Amino acid sequence: MFNYYLKLGWLSLRANPLLSLLMVAAIGVGIGACMTILTVNYTMSGNPIPHKSDQLYHVQLDSWDANDPGEDGYNPPDQVTYNDAMALMNGAPGFRQVASNRSGLVLEPEGDDERPFSVDVRNTWADFFPMFDTPFLYGSGWDDTADTTREPVVVLSRELNERVFGGEDSVGRTVRMNGLNFRVVGVLDEWMVVPKFYDVTNGPFNETEEAFIPFNLAVDQELPRNGNTNCWKPPEGDGFEAFKNSECVWIQFWAELRDEQEKAAFSNWLDAYVAEQKELGRFPRPLNNRVLAVMEWMEDRQVVEDDAQVMLGLSFLFLVVCLLNTIGLLLAKFMRKTGDISVRRALGARRSDLFRQHMVEAGLIGLGGGVLGIALTWLGLRGIEVLFGEFVENLVGLDWVMMLTAVGLAIVSALVAGLYPTWRATRIMPASQLKAQ
Amino acid sequence: MQFGPIWRALMRNKTGAILIALQVAVTMAIMVNAISIIQTRAEAMARPSGIDEPNIFYISSIGFNDAFNERVAVEEDLAALRAMPGVVDALQTNSVPLSGGGWSMGLQTEPGDDMDGVGVAVYFVDDHALDTYDLELVAGEFFSPTDIEWREGSSSTWPDRTVITVAMAEALFGEDEWRSGVGKTVYINNNEPMTVTGIIDRMQAAWNGWDGVERTMLVPQRTLFGSSRYIIRAEPGLRDELMPQVEEMLAQSNKDRIVRGLRTMEETRERSYRGDASMIKLLMFTIGLLLLITALGIVGLASFSVSRRTKQIGTRRALGATRADIAGYFMSENLLISGMGVLLGAALTVGLNMWMVDAFDLDRMEVWLVPAAMGVLLVVGQLAVFGPARRASSVPPAVATRTV
Structure with a gap:
């Protein structure tokens, strides 16, 4: 029967191509608009590291000013001070833990003709690589002895390796x-994390860095930092030593905690640490440590931009308009077929048969709308890319989840839109219509 | 035209009318709120930065080895830049208006750790700032060459004088009292005094989304941060010609640094507001598409209703109704439906706006937008129904007799 209804539906659509096209277009445009914005939102709110996002925790300590609470009046600062980072690295009981910050260095290629160029760098620890599951093309991360010996080692991104070494295995060579x-x-x-959860402070949709070097080495050598730095009181005295010992926050701290026990142990350790520091006269504010898992942290930082959410709301209303349109057009279409419907009823078709038949027809329109919608979504995303440029480069990919969502949403929309017109169609009294013929 | 009979006829077949009215209402809610967002963005984009944007460009210089003597380099660079033909003036600074990255501090009128400070953007400049940025000094006096000091990267202390913008002076000393700020002492880092020696009319901070974007302070220091920015103001028309020359000159004159980030102020503004500009385009496109879809919906349903009433129309024509009467009937019908739609739409618009203001911290919409949008949608409805109505009016009276 289903196939027969499909055939009937197809014939009915063919019978009035302009109206059918209008309906397919209305659904397609609505779906296209929705899915374009939904894709951007979906990528923004995506889980950047799904297989272990519930084991990675962002750590915050409230070391801020007693008189002037941090963000929103209650949130601890989003980064930690150098002294706290080092104390945590040395003492905290996390399975793995990493203090890191953003930096930029100037790379001098070999050969006199090559001009030096600047490179995005992350100062970090050996555990960074296994903790965030970075994929390696050649070699591996450094041994954790390099963290203590401050050996000048580097992990390059694929792109930088191509630029400097032409893409060959450069392990053991020097930059x-x-x-x-x-x-x-x-x-x-190739390593893309969207959002770049491990450093939301310096831009949640930035690229990952081009080079990774030991944190202690960077501090020792006083290499330049170029990430966000926030101070609630000035360093006491001049020079890098004073800065290191200041209350300025500039380091992102992450811990890998495999289960609730580890998490509890870690939190307890933090509380004890802050209590100890309070005795030394630091941490003037009430105890307010935060240990948030990746997705909690993304939520806390509201990485999905307000603009994207406003657009999402508007685009769903847009879909509503398109659906209202489709309901109207379907109604017009089915009401024109009163003759057909009456004949079928008179020949013995039940109301439920007619209902199914017309729902199949509505579903067909939805399918058409969905396919058109995918095409329009693709176009829409290209449009967004052109409009917003490099800011959204990582946000405008179309994956199969979104494609299936598009078709599914279109069919469901069409079926919903078809409900009322179909119900009306099945209510037609055959006798009244047949008499007029 | 008599609305009575039209209304009663409408009530006998409500569904189509309700659908159109709903569509008009939702369209209106989206349209008005989108326009409200567009207005806010456009206003933000229209704020002047206070500097001579068309003629200013900048470039960064970054030293990368031990041989780099920044103090000497900066002095040589500035001398060379200022001597270049076509350059009006140049200076070294830490940040650029609207560029997104910069330095902020807090200033307060009373010393003390527990006093509230007013957030302010910091630019380190020298005595050439008025000329280089084309700023207007509205009170007091500007820095003299002897005021200019050097600032180390790790320095935490501040010089004894500063020049602030009118907006900052208003925030510190009160809206009408800003002129009195000249000569007064303000405190940075809670306790460190600085004297306000002058006030400039306007200069924006690096962050366009900050509510204090016009609160800026100039500090008479040249920086030794390892990387610095040169701001260069060209004579009108010579900017594009000068840019590559400046880049080449700086790259060649000192091999212990790299130069990068050559960019005009115009491009900086463009990048700074790119999100807003794109949002405006996106919303305009949405509004256009939406109006089109609603109009098509009206055309579709009106055509349907015309074709269903062909016989009725024929009868009315046979009984003496003119073509204009028939067209008028359908036009009035649409006016009634759209009228209901825009009334419902007004309520929906206000509701949506209240929710958006609440959820996204947006500005409340301007009230006049509601009647304006009602008018626009009524006109769109009339235009859309015009085609079907004309077709209806051309139904010949003979049709009435044919199928009886």
Whole structure:
């Protein structure tokens, strides 16, 4: 029967191509608009590291000013001070833990003709790589002895390796940055994390860095930092030592905690640490440590832009308009077929048969709308890319989840839109219509 | 035209009318709120930065090895830049208006850790700032060459004088009292005094979304941060010609640094507001598409209703109704339906706006937008129904007799 209804539906659509096209277009445009915006939102709110996002925790300590609470009056600062980062690295009981910050160095390629260029760098620890599951093309991360010996080692991104070494296995070779010779220990494969959860402070939709070097080495050598730095009181005295010992926050701290026990132990340790610091006269504000898992942290930072959410709301209303339109057009269409319907009823078709038949027809329109919708979504995303440029580069990919969602949404929309017209169609009294013929 | 009979006829077949009215209502809610967002964005984009944007460009210089003597480099660079033909003036600074990255501090009128400060954007400049940015000094005096000091990267202390914008002076000393700020002492880092020696009319901070975007302070220091920005103001018309020359000159004159980020102020503004500009385009496109879809819906349903009433129309024509009467009937019918739609739409619009203001911290819409949108939608409805109505009016009276 289903196939027969399909055939009937197809014939009915063919019978009035302009009206059918209008309906398909209305649904398609609505779906296209919705899915374009939904895709951007979906990527923005995506889980950047799904397989272990509930084991990775962002750590915050409320070291802020007693007189002037941090963000929104109650949130602890989003980064930690150097002293706290080092205390946590040395003492906290996390399975793995990493303090890192953003930096930029100047790389001098070999050969006199090549001009030096600047490179995005992350100062970090050996645990960074296993903790965030970075994919390696060649070599690996550094041994954790390099963290303590401050050995100049570097992990390059795939792109930087291509630029400097033409893409060959460069493990063991040397790159010169800011006057220091770094030994390459590993080259990452393509590594995209969207949002870039491990450093939301310096831009949740930035690219991952081009080079990774030991944090302690960068501090020792006083290499430049270029990430966000926030101070509630000035360093006591001049010089880098004073800055290190200041209450300025500039380091992102992450811990890998495999289960509730580890998490509880870690939190307890933090509380004890803050209590101890309070005795030394630091941490003037009430105890307010935060240990948030990846997705909690994304939520807390509201990485989905307000603009995207406003657009999402508007685009769903847009879909509503398109559906109202479709309901009207379907109604017009089915009401024109009163003769057909009456004949079928008179020949013995039940109301439920007619209902199913017309729902199939509505579903067909939805399918058409969905396919058109995918095409329009693709176009819409290209449009957004052109409009917003590099800011959204990582946000405008169309994956199969979204494609299936588009078709599904279109069919469901069409069926919903078809309900009332179909119900009306099945209510037609055959006798009244047949008499007039 | 008599609305009575039209209304009663409408009531006998409500569904189509309700659908159109709903569609008009939702369209209106989206339209008005989108326009309200567009207005806010456009206003923000229209705020002047206070500097001579068309002629200013900038470039960064970053030293990367031990041989780099920043103090010497900055002095040589500035001398060379200022001597270049076509350059009006140039200076070294830490940040650029609207560029997104910069330095902020708090100033307060009384010393003390527990006093509230007013957030302010900090630009380190020298005595050439008025000329380089084309700023207007409205009170007091500007820095003299002897005021200019050097600032180390790790320095935490501040010089004894500053020049602030009118907006900052208003925030510190009161709206009408800002002129009195000249000569007064303000405190940075809670306790460190600085004297306000002058006030400039306007200069924006680096962050266009900050509510204090016009609160700016100029500090008479040249920086030794390892990387610095040169702001260069060209003579009108010479900017594009000068840019590559400046880049080449700086790249060649000192091999211990790299130069990068050559960019005009115009491009900076464009990048700064790119999100807003795109949002405006996106919303305009949405509004256009929506009006089109609603209009098509009206055309579709009106055509349907015309074709269903062909016989009725024929009868009316046979009984003496003119073509204009028939067209008028359908036009009035649409006016009634759209009228209901826009009334419902007004309520929906206000509701949606209240929700958006609440959820996204948006500005409340301007009230006049509601009647304006009602008018627009009524006109769109009339235009859309015009085609079907004309077709209806051309139904010949003979049709009435044919199928009886």
